[in-house]
Amino acid sequence: MSTARAPGKIILLGEHAVVYGQPALAVPLTQLFAEARVEAGPRGEGITIAAPDLGQAIRAEQEPDHPLVRAVLSGLELAGHRTTEPDLAISVRSTLPIASGLGSGAAIVTALIRAVLMYFGIAPSAADVSDRAFEIEKAFHGTPSGIDNTVISYEMPVYFIRGQAPSPFKAGKTIHLLVADTGIASPTKITVGRVREGFEQEPGRFQPLFEAIGAAVDSARRCIEAGELRELGRLMNRNHSLLQQMGVSSPELDRLVDTAQGHGALGAKLSGAGGGGNMIALLEPEQRDTVKTALIAAGAVRVIHTDIE
Numbered sequence: 001m002s003t004a005r006a007p008g009k010i011i012l013l014g015e016h017a018v019v020y021g022q023p024a025l026a027v028p029l030t031q032l033f034a035e036a037r038v039e040a041g042p043r044g045e046g047i048t049i050a051a052p053d054l055g056q057a058i059r060a061e062q063e064p065d066h067p068l069v070r071a072v073l074s075g076l077e078l079a080g081h082r083t084t085e086p087d088l089a090i091s092v093r094s095t096l097p098i099a100s101g102l103g104s105g106a107a108i109v110t111a112l113i114r115a116v117l118m119y120f121g122i123a124p125s126a127a128d129v130s131d132r133a134f135e136i137e138k139a140f141h142g143t144p145s146g147i148d149n150t151v152i153s154y155e156m157p158v159y160f161i162r163g164q165a166p167s168p169f170k171a172g173k174t175i176h177l178l179v180a181d182t183g184i185a186s187p188t189k190i191t192v193g194r195v196r197e198g199f200e201q202e203p204g205r206f207q208p209l210f211e212a213i214g215a216a217v218d219s220a221r222r223c224i225e226a227g228e229l230r231e232l233g234r235l236m237n238r239n240h241s242l243l244q245q246m247g248v249s250s251p252e253l254d255r256l257v258d259t260a261q262g263h264g265a266l267g268a269k270l271s272g273a274g275g276g277g278n279m280i281a282l283l284e285p286e287q288r289d290t291v292k293t294a295l296i297a298a299g300a301v302r303v304i305h306t307d308i309e
């Protein structure tokens with residue numbers, strides 16, 4: 001039997017613009033994770049996948065194009081199983097909310113690929129797992145930048161540019177974040193599609209927004225490495241306002257962002273695809289309880305605290 005986990009992720013700055021070639025910064029979120037377990041199944045049953053958190057019980061033979069099946073088959077291919085399908089009973093669970101900007105899909109796919117490889121005694125490399133997960137993301141999300149599979153497979157803070165190897169970064173001073181969930185599921189495909197339409201209709205308005213986000217990301221990386229957290233907070237606020245102008249925020253996200261800013265957070269913004277899902281707030285540790293209480297009063301259904309070292 002083998003078991004493998006993959007964390008969630010937070011995009012610190014740069015979402016959406018990263019699809020258009022701009023840089024973005026992302027970190028793993030280890031408090032929430034997906035876990036896959038692989039064991040020998042009954043003879044002749046083929047591959048079965050139970051995913052109770054997703055309300056799914058799948059037989060690979062019947063749904064070869066299901067993303068979870070694709071993940072398992074991709075892991076098998078990487079492990080050298082090209083011809084016959086082994087009998088495997090696979091289960092997957094996840095504490096990550098779905099369609100909430102925390103990388104739930106990429107985490108489940110990554111955990112499955114890792115667990116399959118480990119079942120066959122193969123220690124998977126982050127690059128191999130990331131490449132495989134990216135192929136599956138592409139089949140289901142259209143035009144992903146690759147940031148989710150990268151930060152989740154490498155499990156380290158990354159400065160990411162589409163199509164390039166990720167560049168790790170390290171915080172000069174601990175970064176204290178709150179991650180607050182609006183409780184509203186918002187599929188990535190929809191907001192990514194909305195930005196695509198906006199860009200096609202008004203390239204002259206969207207291109208400068210993407211470039212302004214890219215510039216904020218580069219400044220933010222320098223601030224993070226130098227421990228200049230006040231300036232980082234200002235850049236996060238600016239990034240949120242640029243995302244609002246792109247039409248990917250929502251009243252619930254704006255309410256949580258305003259609340260965090262109004263209660264002394266150094267900065268706040270939506271995180272991930274937007275439209276719902278999660279926002280992040282940067283704070284001094286002394287402010288944590290006040291901001292957390294205010295976020296819950298403003299409608300957050302869950303607030304997680306995470307530190308980036």
Ligand code: PMV
Pocket residue numbers: 011014015016017018019099100101102103143144145146147148188192271272273274
């Ligand atoms: O999966 P999410 O909701 O965190 O969104 C991914 C980030 C986007 O930049 C919106 C899309 C992408 O592929 O980079």
